[in-house]
Amino acid sequence: MKPNHLKTTDNTSSFICCLFRKLTFLVFLVFAMQQISRTESLPSSFDHPGNETDRIALLAIKNQLIDHHPKGILSSWNSSIHHCIWEGVTCDHKHNRVTNLTLHSSGLSGTISPFIGNLSFLHTLYLYNNSLSGQIPSNLGGLFRLQNLALNNNNLVGKIPANLSGCINLQFLDIKYNHLEGALPAELRALSKLEYFVMDSNNLTGPLFDIIQNFTFLEKVSAPYNAFTGTIPNSIGRMQNLNSICLRGNKLSGILPISLFNLSSLQNLDLSNNLLHGQLPSQMGFNASRLKWFYLSENSFSGSIPTMTNFTSLEQIILHNNYFTGMVPHGFQQFRNLTSLFLSYNNLQGDINFINTLVNCTQLQFLTLSGNDFSGILPNSIANLSSVVHLTVGDSLISGILPPGITNLINLEELIIGNSKLTASIPHDIGKLYKLETLDLHSNRITGKIPDSLGNLSRLSRLDLSDNKLEESIPGSIQNCQSLLYLNFSYNELNGTLDNGQFKGSATFVELDFSHNNLEGPLPLEISKQTSLGTLRVSRNKFSGLLPDGLSECTELQSLYMDGNSFHGKIPLSYSSLASLQEIDFSWNNLSGPIPVFLSTIPLIYFLDLSHNNFQGSVPTNSVFANASAIFLDGNTGLCGGIPQLHLPKCTERNNKLMSYAFRLIILVLGGLLGGLAIVTGIYLVRVRKKKAPLSSDPVLAKAFMKVSYDMLLKATGGFSSESIVGSGSSGSVYKGILDGNTVAVKVFNSQHCDASKSFLSECNALRNARHRNLVAIVTACASIDFQGNDFRALVYEFMPNGSLDRWLHGFDGNMSLLQRVGIAIDVAHALIYLHQEIENPIVHRDLKPSNILLDNDMVAHVGDFGLAKFLTPPLHINQSSTTGFRGTIGYAAPEYGLGSEASAAGDIYSYGILLLELITGKSPTDNMFKEDYNLHMYAEAALPDQVLQIIDPKLEEGDLKEKAGDRTATQDELQQRVECITSVITVGVSCSNHLPHDRMKLTDAIIKLQSARDNLLDTK
Incomplete structure (x- = not known):
């Protein structure tokens, strides 16, 4: 027996435990009922009337969008599930109101619905990285709770709506890479909480700082490549949270206020390529100790470069292309993190020995000093800059020899010391710089012979030793420079021959x-x-x-x-x-x-x-x-x-005596050939008649082509097996075959197709008189009746191992570089000029498109498929021209053809323009995004001149615009050169595809612009 007091205690404990269990069960029951209630309430949305408002708004938004995503991002936006769990939609837990709409990178096109303004609880709206067009709806201004708005990387046009000022809680605003224009509305001053304001690469104009100077919370403002004007006010000093200012490529003017350099949070300052002038404040930088990027290039700054000893965190100093004078300031030795120092093309003076002060900059990779008045001899201490990748010291007064220690810069990729006063010889061990890609020592006084060790530079792509006093012969070791593209030895005293193996390498x-x-x-x-x-x-x-x-x-x-x-x-x-x-x-x-x-x-x-x-x-x-x-x-x-x-x-x-003799000889030879051809033809026709008459009774065709039999082609293609098919269409199929040991393409016309006969005759007659490196070469033609009594017509072409351009653009054959694409554009233009202007009976193709552009083993383009071709002037046999009426492919055919206009060279030029735009954008003119009156021409034209990167083929962006050479990322200048090349090609494409024929660019002008673009691109290689 337990004591009584213990009994009491036990009873109390039992009671408490029981009560606790019951309470726990009740709490769990209440929680479960809440969950069931919440789950049951989701489909109806009637417990909160605002929910229905949000659902209707979302459906209205969906109605103006086109979903191109492979998985169908908007497919979940239907009545079978509650809108709060639709893809990209987030609601709050309290009211089930939409707070976040994140549809970025979703393959969407169309426009932004004004109903987006009805999502009154919206905090975040992310629509970036799509293909949205139209204007930014002013209804966004009703979203006073909105904090984050990202519309960047789209095709939005028009002005920034003034009503956006109603988003008074906005902190993050990104509208870069669109086609927005006009001045910033004065009403935007109300966005006082803005921290992040990005507007890169639009067409925005007018004053900038008048609007943003009171954004005291602003941390980053980025608006490069617009047309903003005005000055930078002294009041910028009040924006103490600013850590990044990027305004390159605008039209800002005036001088820089000293308050700019007292922003203690500032890390990145880029004001390059503006209209700024004046001297830099001599006492700048007392508080800017965190500044890392200091970009003021391509302005009109003058005076001396101030001492920047307070900028202890500097990594990049970019001051080239200004009017700075005086000496280079001391103190660079303290910049232990300095990677780039660009001082080229100013009016700086003094001894080049100031390089001695850089020896502690152990991270320095880019040093450009060209285009100044530096004098003296390059110090041997330059050998200590072991991390330097790019060194240019040309266009100056430096003299003496190349210091021997320069060959210790084993990371060097570019060495440019042209147009100076260097003497003596090139170091014999220059071959130690095995990473070197550019060696430019032109216009100096260098003597001696070209070192044999240059042959060790297997990465060298540009070698310019012109305008020196080099002697003796060109070494055969040059053949080992397998990457050489540009070689200039002009204006020297070289002798000997060029048969010493200099060109036996693979360059x-x-x-x-x-x-x-x-x-x-x-x-x-x-x-x-x-x-x-x-x-x-x-x-x-x-x-x-x-x-x-x-x-x-x-x-x-x-x-x-x-x-x-x-x-x-x-x-x-x-x-x-x-x-x-x-x-x-x-x-x-x-x-x-x-x-x-x-x-x-x-x-x-x-x-x-x-x-x-x-x-x-x-x-x-x-x-x-x-x-x-x-x-x-x-x-x-x-x-x-x-x-x-x-x-x-x-x-x-x-x-003309000699010419007449030659003429007579030619007549005799031609007469003999024609006579022999007539005899052969006669014998052949007799044999044919003994069999069955050929399908074609055309005498010209008979004399030109009847050389290959059906049996020969049957054997060449393995019995026209399905494994041999390399292409097919309504008019027939193309087979790969081996004929007389050569790989050929055999196009067999479908005898059941109504236009097969006309297409066959058109191709025969277009190509029998046309021979050009950029046309698909016809080997022979065959028109007969096969052993089953069926009509049989075939053309045998030179085989193109790289297939059609269409497969490269829209298939799975890999990627093409920008250089290859421009080369293809030039090839096709040459073919068209030949067809339109350089043969006796000019021809229009009438069906120019990527599937009819074939690529040989070297990616040279050849125009093929002349089934719709038409002679501009009637040939000897008028029935050989293709029929009139609308012919061609929708999207590529000139608009005037749809109105009954006759075939013309201008029609081919239109198709060529569309082809160029497809080459660069990767978009077919029949893409789903082009509806009603909106087409590829308009799409490309809207991107000019500053938004071209937003419309380029993604494969091109991944390939060329992020190109690497070895382990070197492409420089900014190289990337800019590519952008300029792309802009040129798009400009030509837009001009050639103008709606009215007389507004279209001439092909000769197109070739000039394209070749210039290609040359400039090659100059960066």
Whole structure:
């Protein structure tokens, strides 16, 4: 027995435990009922009337959006589930009101509905990284609870609505990369809580600081590449929370107030590329100890550069392209984190020895000092800057030798010391700089020989040693520089030949310049293998022999200078393939014979100099020969004719004696060939008649093509097996086959298709008279009846291993670089010019689109599929032209074709413009985003000139705009050059695809702009 008091205690404990269990159960029961009640209330939303308002607003928002996301982001926005659990929607737990709408990067297009203003509890609205168009709805101003608004990376247009001032709690506002325009509304001053204001790359204008100077909570303002004006007020000193100011590429003017440099929180300051001027405050920086990025380049600042000893955190000092004078200030040794020092192209003076003060900057990677008045000798202490990647000290007065220690800079990728007064020789161990990509020592007084060790620089892409006093021969080790694109040895005293293996390596040159030396002998055959060569200069040497016939393989050549040598003989007829040539100089040689007629078919843009040779006979009068200021023929006493401005004698029988002999010989040869062809044709026709008559009775077609039998093609394609098909369409299928040991493409026309016969005849007749490197080459044609008695028509083409451009843009064949895309654009333009202007019976293609552009092994573009082609002037057999009426592909066909207009060259130019825009944007003109009157032309035009990066093909952005060379990220200048190239291509595409034919750009002008863009792009490689 327990004591009584223990019994009492036990009873009390039991009672308390029981009571606790009951209370716990009741609490759990209440909680469960609440959860059940909440779950049951979700579908109705009637417990809070505002819920229905939000749901209706969301449905209205959805109604104006188009969902392109593979997973269908908006598919969950339906009545089967409560709107608070729709994709991208977040509600508060208390009222089930929508507080967050996050639909960023969701593949959405369309417009922003004004109903968004009915989401009155909204705190966060993220719609960035989509393709939204239209204006920012003013109804956003009713969202007084809104704190975060991100609309960046869209296609929004118009002005920023003044009603946005109603968002009085807004802290984060990002509208960069749109097409917004006009001045900031004065009402925005009400956004006093704003902390983050980003407006990059729009078309905004007017004063900026008038609006933002009272945003005392502002931490970051970023508005580069707009057109903001006005000055930076002294009141900026009150914005003590500012840590980042980026306003490059605007039109800000005036001087910088000293209060700017007393912002204690400031870390990044970028005011480059504005209209700022005056001197920097001498006492700046007392409080700016946290400043890391100091960008003031491309303004008009003058005076001396102040001492910046208080900027102890500096990492980048960018002051190039101003008017700073005086000495470089001391104190850089304290900037232990300094990575970039850009002082080039100012008026700075003093001894280059100030580099000694940089030896403690162990993180320094970019040092640019070019374009100043520095003098003295490069100190050997430069060898201590072991982290330097980019060093430019050219365009200055420095002299002496390259310090031997410079070869210790093993991280160096660019060494540019051109246009100075360096002497002595290039260090023999320069090959130790194995990461070097650019070596530019042009216009100095360097002597000696070119070091053999240059052959160790396998990454070298640009080598410029021009305008020095280099001697002896060019070393054969150059062949080991496998990445070389640009090689310039001009204006030296080099001798010897070019047959010492210099070009036996795998380098793919774009520019070679050996002009003004003492080189001799013939040009080596290896140069002819440089099929990417755009410029070849061998002027003023002692080269001799015939002009190399193999040079015709260099079909990318634009500039050819061979003047001032001892070349003799005729200009090879094979040079007719050099259709890209813009300028030729063959002057001061011993060339002879007639001026080749093909020179009048090459669209030379600049000039043709044939002066001081021994040419004879008549001078053509068309193309470049019609421009007296572009043709030079002095010193050729045997020439006659030409345009009157050349003042040449008229051609007489004596003048043409040799030509008449040649003409007679040609007639005899042609007569023999035609006679033989007639005999062969007769025999063939007899044999054919013994079998069954060919489907085509056209005599021209019969003489031209009837060479390949059905059985031969059946065998070549494995019985026309499905495994051999490489493409198909309504008019037929294309098979890959092996014919006589060569890989070919066999296009078999579908005999059941109503236009098969016309398409076959159109392609035959378009291509039988057209031969150009950028047209798909037809090997032969076959029109017969197969063994089952079926009509059979086929064309055999040169096989294009890289398939169609359409597959590269929209399929899975990989990515193309920007350089390749521009090259394709130029290739197609050359093909069109040839078809429209350079053959006897001009042709319009009428179906130019990516699927009809084929790419060979070197990614050279070839225009194919001439099934809809039409002769502009009737050929011998008028029935061979394709039919009239609307032909082409929707989206690519010119708008006037839909109104019944006749085929024209302007129609092809329109299609070409659309093709260019598709090349850069990656968007087809039939993309779902283009509806009603909105099209690809308008989409691209709206992005010009400053928003092009918002519309480019994502694959292009990932590839070229983030390009790396080895382990080097592309520099800002290189990226800007790419942006300029993209802008040029889009500008040409927009101009070519104008609605009215007479407003479209000429193809010759398009080629000039595209080639210039490509050249500038190559200059950054």
